[in-house]
Amino acid sequence: MKAPRGTQDLLPGVTEQWQYVEEKLKELTKNYHYKEIRTPIFEHTELFQRSVGDTTDIVQKEMYTFTDKGDRSITLRPEGTASVARSYVEHKLFGLPNQPTKLFYVGPMFRYERPQQGRMRQFVQFGVEVLGSADPAIDAEVMSLAMNAYRSLGLKSLKLVINSLGDKESREKHRQALVDHFSPVVDELCNDCQSRLHTNPLRILDCKKDRDHPKMKDAPSILDYLNDYSKEYFEKVKAYLDAMNIPYEVDPNLVRGLDYYNHTAFEIMSDAEGFGAITTLSGGGRYNGLVQELGGPETPGIGFALSIERLLMALEKEGVELPIDDQLDCFVVSLGDEANLKAAAVVNELRQAGVQVDKDYQGKKFKGQFKSADRLKAKYVLVLGDDELANNQISVKNMETGDQEAVSFDQLTTYIKGKL
Known part of the structure; x- marks a missing residue:
């Protein structure tokens, strides 16, 4: 008998590294005044269909979904934000006197995808979510926490990449521009992008198969379609990052794979030599509207998640030895x-x-x-x-x-x- 493909046993000698990293991350979130939340490993499938989005690769291809003995459709959680938002609504955390609600979690997630270095079918995510604030300063705080999570463990070869996906009005205009741009060459795109064109054209920009297609180079930029409010919001986010001395790059083609994102989107990448073709360590962004989608009141939100596996891989590539006392x-x-x-x-x-x-x-x-x-x-x-x-x-x-x-x-x- 062997462990299922895409899973791994963490044995003594390795688990100590995981424990050290997880404790350091928890200590850091305490400095930022975030509280831990623990949600179920499985949820009703509808939660992810409504929040992550029917047209995303996660929902269409990667979820572990099964029917339980009560004939209910159940899914092993593929990410943490939807569960946190569901819990926020169910337990009426929006009614607490201290707002915004600042939460963090650590736990296993499940996605059926091709296993590769640093990417497993069962993987562990550390993530934070802030619900109840539309202040650009909280966007900067979340990105600061994400960067400090890596720096506190000794990583140096890091790059913060940011973008704005704009509000609903801006996204609709950009969406139509993308449809108009790619429609003439739709037959030249992969099957996934052909189906995405009229359902989720933003995801075409993130396609690994078609990334070298000529039409990708001059695709309409979301930054050209931001309305005044979205532009002003993005400028304030950048101003806060500047004030905190956090270097960043703006990438107009940076999109996130989940439907609930709007306004700020960001990724942290590793520049370490030998890290591999997939350099992303973590990602996140703002998701105003998600709580309402799940039956709650109008509530802005922002968060990010990082893979513990990829974090440990980055530490290894940079030659960082964790100070673990094994005596x-x-x-x-x-x-x-x-x-x-x-x-x-x-x-x-x-x-x-x-x-x-x-x-x-x-x-x-x-x-x-x-x-x-x-x-x-x-x-x-x-x-x-x-x-x-x-x-x-x-x-x-x-x-x-x-x-x-x-x-x-x-x-x-x-x-x-x-x-x-």
């Missing part, structure tokens, strides 16, 4: 039935005091137990034999210096805690 505090070496019983009591007492400690469970001799302590990088080895039992004490050896000291059992916890 064991103490290892108890014992020999003999009475000593083994006492060792179990010592281990239990130290663990209750918050000390990381282990012992032998394979009946090894003294020498074998010391080898185990070495392999586990134990800072201290506690030796317990007949002599120690007779004197009501235990021998504590500092494995770095080689110094050894006898400590009474009733003073052991205080002694070890002091040393550590």
Whole structure:
């Protein structure tokens, strides 16, 4: 038996990296005053059809959807924003006195796509969502948090790319311009883009198959169709980024793959050598209108999500080593039935005091137990034999210096805690 294609087992030695990264991200969101939300791994399929969009690749090709025993259509979540918005409406978070509502999440998502380096069918996303503010400053804050998430972990080869998708009026004008632009050559486009032309023409600009088509180079830019409000909003977002000294590039062809995006859209890319053809680390943007689509009041929103897999891949490409402490505090070496019983009591007492400690469970001799302590990088080895039992004490050896000291059992916890 093997793990399903597109999934992976994270084994000891690797899980510590994940734990470190996730904890650092949680610490960072605390600085920005975001609170954690945890939503179900599966939702009613309609949620993603209404929010992500019927014409998107995610809904049409990539969702894991099944019918449950109650004959309901259920989908494993392909992204986090829709679930957060649904929860926001269901629990009436818009009624809380402190607004906007600033949330973050960490958890597995599922998409049926071709597995490749840094992209799995089950993958883990860290994301943030801010609901209840139409202030351009919050757009800049979200992008600041995204950039700092990578920088706090040691990444340097980063590029922030931004664009405006405009409001509904601007998008409608741009949409028609795209239809007019690509219609004469529609037969030259891939099957997906042919179907997108009249359903979601913006997605043509993001097509990997047709990206070298001549018509792509002079496709109408959304920036040429922004109305005054959308232009002013985008200028304010850029002004806030400038004020925060956050470098960025404007890319008129940057679009996001989900229907709910409008106004600000952004991606963070890796410039690290050898990262591969797909350089995007994370992306996000504003989604005013999503909450209303799900039955809630008029509520502006913005957020982003990053893949933990691609984050770890970027750290590896830049040669960043995470400061993970894989040393064991103490290892108890014992020999003999009475000593083994006492060792179990010592281990239990130290663990209750918050000390990381282990012992032998394979009946090894003294020498074998010391080898185990070495392999586990134990800072201290506690030796317990007949002599120690007779004197009501235990021998504590500092494995770095080689110094050894006898400590009474009733003073052991205080002694070890002091040393550590």
